[in-house]
Amino acid sequence: MLDTVFNVTLTHYLVLASVLFIIGLVGVMTCRNVIRVLMSLELMLNAVNINMVAFNNYLNPEMADGTPLLSGHVFSIFILTIAAAEAAVGLAIVIALYRQRATVDMETFNLLKG
């Protein structure tokens, strides 16, 4: 029993990824500071990256002629790209909001509220 827990398999990586994802999700839902929400969002994206890489390592996708195709790594790189763009734009929005409201509290951003 202890041995099956200790020996690392695909399941271990998937559990790690989902635990990180859920921690990030709870952070996004429960935090009021915009920057902390952004950080939790990065956690969630990273958890997905772990998922992709682990599946790629254990399932070893191939092309039709048998040459290995690292699809998981490629998806992971795209997620990395999107995360970088998202962080830059997100922080620009935060700074614009901070100029407007002088705070980063999520619950004060009700500009469109009737």
Next chain:
Amino acid sequence: MIVENILFWIFAPLAVTAALGVVFHRSLIYSALFLIVVFLSIAGVFVLNNADFLAVAQTIVYGVGLTIVILFGIMFTGDRPFDDRLASPGKRLAYLIVGAMLLAMLIPAAVYQYNIHPASEALIATYMTEGSTGLLGLALFTQYALPFEVASVLLLLAMVGAIILSKKQMVPTEKTSVKYALPSTTLGSTAEEIYEKAPFHGHLPKEQPASEAETNGAETQEMIGV
């Protein structure tokens, strides 16, 4: 194999505890530093999965670049210790319960047996000698060439958008008195009137006097040696 297991059991708890620190630590700066720990341990997990290039990219892009951007954001907005929790404790409790229920959904997934497709001899040989970088480049420029180009366009757009969003606004608002904008009463109807009434027109010569321009031209000609 035993080394891989031990390393996993170092990196994984480290990542999880640091992630908890990111979400629940009181100080934002400490949260950002915990985030670096999470990123670096995830880079370690990537190495365990034969993704050496991704591990290095993770360290550079996330561990260094992104956290510096986030730290800049914290510095710009001030690490003001306001209560970082939802106003109603009931809502917060509800969200925590949602998270716990999602975690509970893991239990059936954790006992599921996956059909593993073993790595071919050639792939293992490639991993042992040159790593995954060559194969990754091959995939990026053949199978995934179009998404790759789209990603580059996306990065350009994000860069331009971030600059536009975060530059100083020229329109005066209540909170920020921007000194570049003129009060509306000073504005005239024609360009001449606006120019005459503008408070800064003393610093901008309207047009150079003719004689001065001529002498300048003569000096230049002398210097050139015409």
